[in-house]
Amino acid sequence: MNNQDFSEEFVDLLILRSTVGLSESEQLEFEQLATDPEYLKEAERFDLTAAAFEQALQFDEFEEMPREIQDLLLFSAGDMFGGDVESESVTPIEPKVELADRSRVGDGPSTREASRFRWREMTAIAVAAASLLLVVTGFNPFSETSDVASQLTTAQRLASLTTANPADLIDLEWTPVHDADASGKVVWSDSRQEGYMVFENIKANDPALEKYQLWIFDTDKAQKEPIDGGVFDISAAELEAGRVIVPIKPNLPISKAVQFAVTVEKPPGVVVSKREKIPVLAAVE
Amino acid sequence: MTTEAPLLPRVAEGDSSAVAKCLDRYKNLVWSLVRRNCTDFQTAEDAVQDIFLKIWKNAGRFDAEIASETTFVAMIARRSLIDMSRKRSHTALGATELDQVSNPDMGVANRAELNDEAAKASAMLADFPSEQRDAIRMSVFEGLSHASIADAMKLPLGTVKTYIRRGMIELRNALFTKEEAFDPQMVKGEVQ
Numbered sequence: 080m081n082n083q084d085f086s087e088e089f090v091d092l093l094i095l096r097s098t099v100g101l102s103e104s105e106q107l108e109f110e111q112l113a114t115d116p117e118y119l120k121e122a123e124r125f126d127l128t129a130a131a132f133e134q135a136l137q138f139d140e141f142e143e144m145p146r147e148i149q150d151l152l153l154f155s156a157g158d159m160f161g162g163d164v165e166s167e168s169v170t171p172i173e174p175k176v177e178l179a180d181r182s183r184v185g186d187g188p189s190t191r192e193a194s195r196f197r198w199r200e201m202t203a204i205a206v207a208a209a210s211l212l213l214v215v216t217g218f219n220p221f222s223e224t225s226d227v228a229s230q231l232t233t234a235q236r237l238a239s240l241t242t243a244n245p246a247d248l249i250d251l252e253w254t255p256v257h258d259a260d261a262s263g264k265v266v267w268s269d270s271r272q273e274g275y276m277v278f279e280n281i282k283a284n285d286p287a288l289e290k291y292q293l294w295i296f297d298t299d300k301a302q303k304e305p306i307d308g309g310v311f312d313i314s315a316a317e318l319e320a321g322r323v324i325v326p327i328k329p330n331l332p333i334s335k336a337v338q339f340a341v342t343v344e345k346p347p348g349v350v351v352s353k354r355e356k357i358p359v360l361a362a363v364e
Numbered sequence: 365m366t367t368e369a370p371l372l373p374r375v376a377e378g379d380s381s382a383v384a385k386c387l388d389r390y391k392n393l394v395w396s397l398v399r400r401n402c403t404d405f406q407t408a409e410d411a412v413q414d415i416f417l418k419i420w421k422n423a424g425r426f427d428a429e430i431a432s433e434t435t436f437v438a439m440i441a442r443r444s445l446i447d448m449s450r451k452r453s454h455t456a457l458g459a460t461e462l463d464q465v466s467n468p469d470m471g472v473a474n475r476a477e478l479n480d481e482a483a484k485a486s487a488m489l490a491d492f493p494s495e496q497r498d499a500i501r502m503s504v505f506e507g508l509s510h511a512s513i514a515d516a517m518k519l520p521l522g523t524v525k526t527y528i529r530r531g532m533i534e535l536r537n538a539l540f541t542k543e544e545a546f547d548p549q550m551v552k553g554e555v556q
Contacts, residue, residue: 090529090533091529094528094529094532094533096446097442097446097532098503098504098507098528098532099446099503099507099508099509099510100446100447100449100450100507101450106450123439124536124539124540125532125536126439126442126443127430127431127435127436127439127481127539127540128485128532128535128536128539129439129442129504129532130435130436130438130439130442130481131435131481131482131484131485131535131539132485132489132500132504132505132531132532132535133397133438133442133504133505134434134435134438134478134479134481134482134485135478135482135483135485135486135489136489136500136501136504136505137396137505139396141392141393141395141396142392142395142396142399143392143395144391144392144394144395144412145395148395148409148412148413149387149391151409151413152387152391152412152413152416153384153387155413155416155417156380156383156384156387156416156420157380159417159420160378160380160383160420236406236409239409240405268405271404271405271406272403272404272405272406273404273405273406326406332403
């Protein structure tokens with residue numbers, strides 16, 4: 080069977096699907112048409128065709144995958160294939176920023192084993208916590224809403240960012256404003272568009288009544304208002320467990336962050352803050 | 365790449381040394397694809413893990429008689445990125461803005477290590493008129509919609525569609541003259 084055996088409409092769909100992707104309605108149309116295995120095979124032939132063009136057009140050298148991601152992949156592979164997966168070319172780099180107490184393992188030299196051991200221990204903690212929770216409550220914490228799993232992942236990502244230590248990494252202690260006990264720090268990289276807030280002793284919020292919201296002041300933006308960095312909650316349970324790590328999710332790209340402010344807002348958060356209640360802020364000097 | 369023995373059959377058998385070699389061999393290919401399509405590091409990190417998981421899970425489907433291992437890996441990576449993009453925003457694959465569309469003088473790859481499929485694609489692109497080559501590059505490589513390409517190239521939408529359609533069908537027919545195809549289990553819906 081060659082492509083002349085398929086309708087023009089179906090071929091058009093396959094070409095769109097393999098180049099830029101289908102809209103929801105086009106995807107539905109594809110699924111209705113692609114019930115025959117031959118149609119599915121033809122879809123994959125076009126995927127391979129696009130992959131061939133892609134390679135032919137890739138004339139720059141490939142970008143080197145960051146070592147911390149290679150390490151994560153080896154770790155995932157080790158779990159999936161049931162053993163150590165060793166790579167001759169992957170040598171983890173020395174973490175340049177001390178990891179959180181809950182993530183730190185031992186005081187030995189920073190070696191590949193130490194790095195992998197840290198990831199393994201964090202996973203083991205999560206698995207153990209998950210198992211206990213499952214036994215006690217019947218609740219599976221590895222569902223999408225799992226606090227344990229998501230917190231661990233966030234901790235891993237924070238560790239990954241600080242270990243990578245990009246040149247523009249911002250690592251600032253919070254200055255308490257309207258919450259005298261609150262402490263912690265904010266970590267952000269403009270180049271990676273990635274960052275995390277770490278909180279200790281901040282007041283837990285009642286999500287039904289109020290929300291925490293981060294605002295990022297970007298020096299390169301010709302706008303009066305700061306950029307919304309995401310709405311979040313801090314639960315008492317999380318605080319009891321220790322520090323709370325929250326990923327930063329700006330709704331616009333950040334060119335050069337110079338200040339971070341956390342405000343308390345009415346649910347579900349606001350577009351423009353009146354800045355009446357500011358628990359903490361941090362500014363680049 | 366073309367002279368190296370495939371690793372995926374060994375990965376499918378659970379050979380952990382092949383898994384590590386597979387990562388070494390394709391990490392930069394996958395990372396380059398991901399970085400071109402993900403604007404932030406965290407999304408890129410998630411994407412690359414998702415892609416390698418799919419590569420390992422689908423290793424048993426690879427057949428060297430149908431396509432090279434590199435093209436198979438690139439296909440899984442592209443499919444995953446397109447699916448991710450569709451889930452995120454129902455927008456085009458690429459994150460490239462129109463004003464960042466690559467240099468119109470850009471040629472095509474001429475590396476000695478191109479696999480068979482990529483070499484055929486490269487030769488075909490070199491024979492295409494420059495407008496058609498640019499349209500295919502913007503679609504396949506930059507992930508731009510047909511309308512965006514028409515705007516950028518100041519060409520009628522129908523012309524852009526025809527360029528891309530003809531190019532894709534021509535290469536598809538050059539690559540798959542027989543009834544060759546991988547087992548289609550992962551095509552329906554999304555890559556599993």
